[in-house]
Amino acid sequence: MNLFRQFIFIVLIVSVIACSEDTVDNYGTGVITGKVVLEGDNSPLENVKVSTSPSSTTVFSDENGDFILNEIVEGDYSVQAQKTGYITGVEGATLKAGQTINVIFELQTETANNKQPSAPELLFPEDEATNQELEIQFAWNSVDKEGDELTYKLELKNSVNSDVITIEDIKDTLYTISELNYGYKYFWQVSASDSINGPVLSKVQTFKTKPLPAYGYVFVREIDGNNVIFSIDEEGNENQLTSSALNSFRPKLNARGNKVAFYRTVSGMTQLFTMDLDGSNLKQLTKSIPANSINNEEIGFCWADRDAAIIYPNFENLFKININGGDSQLIYTAQSGRYIMDAAQSLDRSKIAVLETNISGYEGSVYVVDASGALLTTVISGVKGAVGGVDISIDGNKVLYTHDISEFENENQRMLNSKVFLYDIALGTATNISDNKPNGTNDTDPSFSANEAAILLVNAPNNNTNATTATTVEIEEDNTPGGREALVENSKMPSQ
Template identity: 40%
Template sequence: MKKVIRILLITLFFTSCGEDGSIGLIEYGNLTGKVVKKEGFVPLENVKITLSPTNNTVFTDAEGIYSFEEIEAQEYAVQATKEGYLDEFEGATVSVNGTVNVVLEMEISTALNKAPAKPELIAPEDGAVDLLNEVELIWEASDPDEDVLTYTIEIRNDFNNDVTKITDLVDKSYTLSDCKYGAKYFWSVEVTDNINAEVISSLRSFTIKADPENRYLYVKNEGGNNVIYSSSFSDSDNVVLNTVQLTASNLNSWRPRRSNIPNLVAFLRIDNNEAHIYTMKTNGDDLKKVTSSVPVAGFNLNEMDFSWSADGSKILYPYFDKLYSINIDGSGLQRIYQTLDGSLITECDWSSDGSKIAIKTNNETGYNSSILVISLSGSVLDVVITGVKGALGGLNFSASGNKLLFSRDVSDFQATSYRQLDTRMFIYNFTDKTFFDASINEKQSGTNDLDPRFSPNEAYLIFVNTSNDGISEKNVTKTNLSGSIKRVNLFTNATMPDWE
């Protein structure tokens, strides 16, 4: 029996040998390597290295080094995997008792990503003119890899060196608001897929219309300075529209008066401690100083008023007890009138036919007031009212020149602060010498109606209504003169209205 077993073992041993007589033992070698970025050859740490077909796995160290020791000698596929990078494959043959070194160069995962197409500007058309001051910018852009795109709009203009950038936009449109009237803008769009370099569109331009076409002018006090604004107003839904700041907030500018013929706004501004008349376009541009040697001066600069001539070529204004006219280019200064008793001229208005001038005179405290109508030669044509103890103001001829609008404090109250207690609007009729109290309806007790002006069609009055405490909110208000009388507040915290 022992002899049979021995023969069997010998048989099994020789059966396991190959055809060439070698014995079938597994032989080993080593595989080492390094993983680097393809650009710059910076070592990559924590890269997963997998061998196929064995699926052995290791990770690279801080130097990008990896190794497989005592692995079967054969052919392998070496795979490098790391988040944010493209997988990298290399073939390798491990020889018996040998060491093969495989360097793997990895590219970031976006290496094959393509940049977005150049943005195409759609609207407004290049060189578009007379646009409203709210402009919708529209463009198109695409990406071959369908990446998420973000946009930056760069905007420049022709009136200063500011560069405005609107960033992180995801929509392919943007509404640019509060553009400056009369200004030219230049715009471009930059697109990025946050992978490749930004791509910039071509440059386009557009120009905002020069005239805001607002009918109303008024003043707001901001930080101690008077600032002039213009607006429109929707009567259908009582909404203020298209508000435009015309003068700078760091300058004291007040009493705006518009003439439609030259399409200019005249106003008062302090210059070297004197009040002077300036003109500007209806968009606030082209500022020009009119007066120089003879400023506007009198009892109270906030109460002072001036007037355009009917043809818009001259301005009439008071200087203490004298009344002057001056061409709007600053030439032709001429004294029109001087009071006989030395009383001060505070306000004036020039009739639309150019034949007569209304002036309000008062003493140095603003009281003992009169309203006179004079000719251009200085002759007194009419005394509308005289010897008034309380405050008077707000002179404005009707378009026909047959009526004169003004305000009067019927309480006859006097104070060093020029506080008024019950100021009402009156319309004087030159034909029958009668007065109409235009405040008789709707005016609340304890309030004043100040600085009244006729509407262009004379169907309405525009004025300031405020509490007689002298510190409450002032509102520019409108009222009709016939039918069912109804007051409408147009502009809050506003004074010195003009409606042309």
């Protein structure tokens, strides 16, 4: 019995010794090293939490994205890399005693699986639409399945020039663009962005604006203290060409009727501009030598050299400037103490009608000179009362001007009975075109109509009110006035 007990005691001791040796120290360890980078460009990611499952040591990657897990017990592990803003990376690892294994993590951002929005569908204007207005509310649609907030970019090009209209950061699927050009073919495209993925482009669609109306004439109307240029078509529809925030005046259509030249006040100076009939393609011609005289709102100018140039006054000098701009060329100088107020050139360039006054605006004279500035004809000179105008016929044989036959003169240059006269150079006679004007009014600013069968002028009460009316008077073959018709009220400076 004692022997049996001793045997059992020995077995128990051996078992205890065997169990006490089955500890962690009896398993081998290894090392897990690695690197954490951003997927795509492989830039290192710092402060990424690296841990294992089953749990062991937890460390953080350094500035180079490197990490090391020391004394990891041999076995099978799932190694995890975690950082806010990134999708957790998981890599399997089987570690043996004394082994060092390397694990590479390529983490994606949390938005890496975010889907792009759908390509915008262009709704209006429809593809290849025609006769569109000059103000269009563009409409489109795009869907983002994740519900991300979308922003849009609208881009508009045309087939006429290299101008591009780009509107960015649009939050809605509607956007209105105004002041488009008549008769242009436009190409438009919209891109959508969820601020996560790259922008998605719509297809390109086209549309065409309505054609340029057949304008009857242009005129000026005063709005909020500024002169504003309008056009009017043959049906009487008005179209504002210049901004009411700018002072633009004395519009003149060229012979082909496709350009308007006009004056605009810029930094206190009166400068020449041109534009298309819809107000587009604005171009400033004069800069260093602006238009100037004793009353800048009354000074005129004319198209010259078959619409290739413009002639305009600067005090006693008359200049010509190419419509592409550049240096002005001096072509005529008045005598000392005389100031040029207006000029007009015949179509063949052989004659220029010139209006001159003294510094008070009186002692007016109208001369016809040749291209070199030599005097050809004196139309009117040495009279009392204001003389104004002028215009010259296409063939250079007739001259328009105005004269206040009341001969009244004062410091405010008020006129009491200004009439339009048509001077025939060959006959040396002047015909009164204003015989049938209303009493107590003045006729001013005369110009030939496009076909020279009528005269455009301005009629206004002689008490200097703003009740000005653009008016037309027909001209008979014998130069006598025919029918007289008021065109549009509250208008001045008409040109056809």
